[in-house]
Amino acid sequence: MAKFANHDEYIEAAPEQFHDLLVQLRARLAEALPDADEVIMYDMPGFGFGKDVVAGYAAFSNQCGLYVSKGAIAAHADEIAAAGLKATKTGVTFSAKKPIPDDLISKLALASREELGV
Template sequence: MQKFDCVDDYIASFPDDTAHLLQQIRQTIRECAPEAEELISYNMPAYRFKGVLVYFAGYKNHIGFYGLPSGNAAIEEQLSGYKQGRGSVQFPLSKPIPVDLIKKIVTCRIQENLSKKKKS
């Protein structure tokens, strides 16, 4: 398995169609969380802001998005149309990336991390 040092290299390792979708997700995260640190963690793109924010990864038939907020009914309802795992969702490559949903997830995760920091 190839080890990645930066998100640019990670995205460039995919076919153009998938790379375009990964770049779209990256840009969405950066717009919502401009202060977040971008890094490679678990050999996939990751973002930290006051703690772990989100991760994403490309696969043959989908893009995995990790770090879902808990207890947000509006987001949970929007996620219901996608295959999910514990704290993760799969966005099929055959459908447009749900940019608005990703924005909501990232914004909610920022708020979760900020509220955790206030409690500590």
């Protein structure tokens, strides 16, 4: 993907089937982290404080991802699995057919912030 100046540009350039998911994800992260800055780091949109990215997101050809701290993933591994989603050490993948629940987005963002201490 190209370089993006802001979240709107990123979402617009993402595959169309993910636009609504990304808009919703962005809104949930903004609610959970109201004092965080919207940033673009590593060519991905995210929310953070200075150089600390608390939560980032991305769209790919077949899925989207929410990226948070390792501890946030570990702390909510059971909820991620219960939602039928796949997790890596620092991310959760989801799609339009299997979206990430709003409450899980908030929990992951807040746990990531707590782990990072920002």
